[in-house]
Amino acid sequence: MHNELNGTxxxxxxxxxxxxxxxSHLIDQLMKKNEKVICLDNFSTGKKSNLKKWIxxxxxxxxxxxxIEPIELETDRIWHLASPASPIHYKSNPIQTSKTIFLGTxxxxxxxxxxxxxxxxxxxxxxxxxxxxxxxxxxxxxxVNTVGLRSCYDEGKRIAETLxxxxxxxxxxxxxxxxxxxxxxxRMSSNDGRVVSNFISQALRGSPLTIYGDGTQTRSFxxxxxxxxxxxxxxxxxxxxxxxxxxxxxxxxxxxxNKITKIINPKLKIAYKSLPEDDPLKRRPDIxxxxxxxxxxxxxxxxxxxxxxxxxxxKNYFSSYN
Numbered sequence: 001m002h003n004e005l006n007g008t009x010x011x012x013x014x015x016x017x018x019x020x021x022x023x024s025h026l027i028d029q030l031m032k033k034n035e036k037v038i039c040l041d042n043f044s045t046g047k048k049s050n051l052k053k054w055i056x057x058x059x060x061x062x063x064x065x066x067x068i069e070p071i072e073l074e075t076d077r078i079w080h081l082a083s084p085a086s087p088i089h090y091k092s093n094p095i096q097t098s099k100t101i102f103l104g105t106x107x108x109x110x111x112x113x114x115x116x117x118x119x120x121x122x123x124x125x126x127x128x129x130x131x132x133x134x135x136x137x138x139x140x141x142x143x144v145n146t147v148g149l150r151s152c153y154d155e156g157k158r159i160a161e162t163l164x165x166x167x168x169x170x171x172x173x174x175x176x177x178x179x180x181x182x183x184x185x186x187r188m189s190s191n192d193g194r195v196v197s198n199f200i201s202q203a204l205r206g207s208p209l210t211i212y213g214d215g216t217q218t219r220s221f222x223x224x225x226x227x228x229x230x231x232x233x234x235x236x237x238x239x240x241x242x243x244x245x246x247x248x249x250x251x252x253x254x255x256x257x258n259k260i261t262k263i264i265n266p267k268l269k270i271a272y273k274s275l276p277e278d279d280p281l282k283r284r285p286d287i288x289x290x291x292x293x294x295x296x297x298x299x300x301x302x303x304x305x306x307x308x309x310x311x312x313x314x315k316n317y318f319s320s321y322n
Contacts, residue, residue, distance in 0.1 A: 011035045014075040014117075016067050016108060017082035019046025021187050022122065022180075025228045026079060027051060031060060038073060040082065042066040045089055050187050067104030074115055077235060080108045081122040083157075087150065087276070088193035094152035101156030102163075109167045112175075120176040120235045121164050125246065126154045127179065130280040135250075137286035138179070138242050148278040161242065168240060176234045181246025181285045185224030185305065186312035196221065199257055200310055203264040204318040213275035215254035220284045222247035223305035226298035233294040246285035247298040259306055 013030050017023045018039030023046065030037050031054055039051060039062045054060040065071055067082045082104050083097075084090040090097040105121065112119040128136045129144030144154045161177055168175045184196040191201070199209050222245070230245040254270075261268045290296045300308075 012074065012076045013037045013079060014040060014073055014077070014111075015079045015081065016040045016104065017046060017080075017122075019043060019048060019050050019062070020081065020085070021050075021185075021189070022085075022183065022224065022227065023079075023081045024050035024187055025185070025224050026081070026231060027054065027060075029228055029232060031057065035059065037061070038063060038075065040065050040067065040071070040073075045084060045189070045192075066100075067107055068099055070107045070110065072114070073111065075111070075117050076115075077118045077120070078108050078112050079120050079122070079231075079235070080105060083122070084153070085124075086189070086192035086194050088191070090153040091149055094149075097152040098156050101153070101160050105160040105163050109163060109173070112173055113167065113171050116173075118174045118176075118235065119164070120178060120231065121160060122231075123161055123177050123179045123242065124153075124157045125179055125181040125244070125283055125285065126150070127158045127161065128280075128283075129154060130278060131282055134282040135248060135284040135286040136244070138244060138289055145278050149276070150278045175240060176237070177242040178231055178234055179242055179244045179285075180227065181222055181244065181283065182219050183222045183224055183227045183246075185309050187224075188309070190313065190317045195219065195253060195256065196306075196309065197313075199260045200264075200313050201317065203260050203268055204310075204313060206265065206268070208269040208271040209257045209261065210271050210273055211253055211257060212273050212279065213253075214272070215257070215270075216252050217275075217279070217281045218250045218252050218283065219256070220247050220250050221256070221302055221305070222298055223300040223308070226300055230290060230294065230296045233296050237294055239293050243289050243293070244285040244287050245290055245296070246287065247302075248285055248287050249302065250284045251302065256302075259302065260310070263307060263310055
């Protein structure tokens with residue numbers, strides 16, 4: 001019988017990619033609930049420093065391991081976050097990215113099957129590709145280029161969702177699928193190629209902010225604390241179909257650049273470069289399903305979240321910033 005059913009606090013959590021941006025924030029919340037946590041990470045992009053406060057805690061364990069290889073660990077809940085998540089990382093080795101997503105998901109689902117563990121897949125809004133509708137709800141099947149530079153990640157996550165759906169049907173596993181939209185906040189890597197970290201790093205260095213395309217393309221930015229709350233609510237719910245988790249407020253890339261320069265240095269210029277292949281022009285979640293079934297919606301607006309993120313970047317990457 002699982003620990004959840006016993007009503008104890010000894011739930012065993014396995015978090016793959018736990019040393020990464022999202023994984024480490026999730027682990028913070030699980031540890032605060034006095035649960036047991038095993039962090040599984042190969043540290044290709046994750047950082048042990050993200051978890052330093054828990055290193056010697058008796059409820060916490062780190063195992064260096066690549067999810068491409070099977071592993072046997074008894075667990076009650078698997079939070080499967082292991083995957084390159086920024087374009088710089090997944091484009092640099094696309095074959096490895098595809099292997100990590102497919103084999104990693106397969107291996108973790110096999111582990112869930114063996115121990116009858118609850119399973120959450122960190123999927124992505126990228127499965128919608130360059131969407132033809134806006135906002136995107138969970139019924140939209142997407143517009144993805146199967147042979148483009150981003151397809152290793154986009155199609156990887158799509159097959160991961162397929163695997164989860166098949167394991168749920170065939171092996172009757174309790175599986176949650178979370179489609180994550182753009183998320184930002186403390187512990188983002190300063191050089192991961194994502195627009196929020198790019199702009200903040202460039203602004204703190206006094207460099208022009210690089211906008212790809214004309215800047216009218218839109219994104220929706222969810223602060224990490226809100227995202228993790230949605231993730232935990234999903235795992236604790238009875239919802240077994242994919243759900244969007246993100247902030248439905250839509251901003252152009254120019255809007256974002258202006259917000260960041262206004263806080264750091266209004267005199268900074270903008271440098272325009274050509275738009276990368278298959279870069280989506282619109283990205284905004286319809287979160288009606290999350291509101292109705294999880295009673296979840298984001299609380300932290302972009303203005304507040306950007307200030308919190310800039311403060312963290314100043315302390316951790318630009319400590320000499322005046």
